[in-house]
Every structure is written in C-alpha cells, then in structure tokens.
Amino acid sequence: MSVMEEDSVTLNTGVTEIMDYALILWRFAAENTLIAEINVLAYSITVYDDVLDGRFRDRLMVDHQTGSLTITSITTQHTGLYKLLTNIVRKNFTLTVY
Structure with a gap:
C-alpha cells in the first residue's frame, strides 16, 4: 500500500x-512495537503514540466499531510493516510513504 506524505x-x-x-x-x-490496543472486555482503547521517539504522536486514530487504524499526516518515518493481531485474525500491511 502506497501513500503520499501528509x-x-x-x-x-x-x-x-x-x-x-x-x-x-x-x-x-x-x-x-505496540502502537494501539483494544481490550473489548475492559471497554478500553489505548493508543501508544509516544513510542519510537514520538513519531506517531497525535497521528493515530482507532475506529471504535471496527478496530481499523488510521494514521494521519503521514511521513516517511511511518513506512514499514504494520501487524494486526486478534484472537481470530492476523493481517500484515506493508506501507510505503513517498
């Protein structure tokens, strides 16, 4: 998946x-590195946007209904592999920012 900066x-x-x-x-x-966690049983959504020197600070949003992850104002530092892990589903997303 490719996306332009910003x-x-x-x-x-x-x-x-x-x-x-x-x-x-x-x-x-x-x-x-863990960047977001949804614990349905505890009714909690946690975004860890201060990890990795804060490169995700104020850029991560988690959809409360689907669990999908949105990254805003993207930069080349966000290029890489993203992993979705659940009890049932495992998916990998390779993101290229140019």
Missing part, C-alpha cells in the same frame, strides 16, 4: 464489529 491512510481490520474479539493489537515494524 495524507492519511486507514488500515482496515476487515470486521464490521469488534464485539466478538476480546483483544485487538496493532504493532509496527520489525521492532514489533
């Missing part, structure tokens, strides 16, 4: 409702 991109989970999933994790890059 644009936004949404990484879709492919689910219409997250109630069936107890835990949804979004991880970034080879470091496998």
Whole structure:
C-alpha cells in the first residue's frame, strides 16, 4: 500500500464489529512495537503514540466499531510493516510513504 506524505491512510481490520474479539493489537515494524490496543472486555482503547521517539504522536486514530487504524499526516518515518493481531485474525500491511 502506497501513500503520499501528509495524507492519511486507514488500515482496515476487515470486521464490521469488534464485539466478538476480546483483544485487538496493532504493532509496527520489525521492532514489533505496540502502537494501539483494544481490550473489548475492559471497554478500553489505548493508543501508544509516544513510542519510537514520538513519531506517531497525535497521528493515530482507532475506529471504535471496527478496530481499523488510521494514521494521519503521514511521513516517511511511518513506512514499514504494520501487524494486526486478534484472537481470530492476523493481517500484515506493508506501507510505503513517498
């Protein structure tokens, strides 16, 4: 998936409702850094936008209904592998920013 700098991109989970999933994790890059977590059972959504020297600060949004991740005002520092991990679904997204 390719996107231009300063644009936004949404990484879709492919689910219409997250109630069936107890835990949804979004991880970034080879470091496998946790950048977002949805714990359905605890009714919590946490965005870790201060990791990796703050490169995601104020740029991450998680859709409360689907769990999809949106990255806004994207830069080349956001190029890389994004991993979606749930109890049932595992997806990888390779993002190239130019």
